[in-house]
Amino acid sequence: MRGCLLALIVGAAAGCGDDSDGRPRAPGSPGAACVVPETCDISQADCAQAVLELTACERGDPTPELPGMRTVGKSVLVEELLQRAMMEAGSRAPRAWDSALQHFRLLPPGMSSLEAEVAGTVAAIAAYYDPETRRITILEGADDSEQSRMYVLSHEFTHYLQDLMHPLEELLEGEAHSSDQTISLRALIEGEAVVTSTRVLARLMFRSPDELLWNRFFSALDDELMQTVQS
Secondary structure: OOOHHHHHHHHHEOOOOOOOOOOOOOOOOHHHHOOOOOOOOOOOHHHHHHHHHHHHHHHOOOOOOOOEEEEEOHHHHHHHHHHHHHHHHOOOOOOOOHHHHHHOOOOOOOOOHHHHHHHHHHHOOOEEEEOOOOEEEEEOOOOOOHHHHHHHHHHHHHHHHHHHHOOHHHHHHHHOOOHHHHHHHHHHHHHHHHHHHHHHHHHHOOOOHHHEOHHHHHHHHHHHHHHHHHO
8 A cells, every 4th residue: 555655645746726626735845945965764764864854844843853763574563562452451251252253254263353453453563662662663564655654654744743832642532522532533643644644745756746646646545545445
């Protein structure tokens, strides 16, 4: 999925003007004078620092110190998240509906729904930001290009910058009083991270993000997501 982002951006960088449906494109950002690094390995501190500087510049923020960062294997992350989920759920034992899910072949034999949830989560991510520890975890072994991994890191750095401005845990706990409000807030948080990191990726590809036809980009991204869900 992330590898397709480069192609989607190239397709959306179709010159100036409004999108084909007449709606205006996203407004410009203060990132025009930002320093764009060469493609590099995000496991190196100088590369991570360059991505953070570009991401902060694109948002119009001062560059903070690098957050904590680590790289772990999927099996390690599965066990960590499973332990956390067990603490929240109170048990690793099968839930009451697990046998029904297995009967309808919606759950593999011998696996609890809790284990399936964690496995599905880990399979769907390349990295994540933990606001509790202010640490970014990157999964090792991904076969993405270095440019795609820089995009992923920029996305997580955006969450870090959001957290520094408005602590995310306090925001969700203090403002979300219903499931609808929680979903809406998370959509805003993730949406801004997608837009910011996409602008960063456009610059890494030597494109101006202000040239992107954002409606076209998000329509293509939605189509790609639907294909992933249906496959």
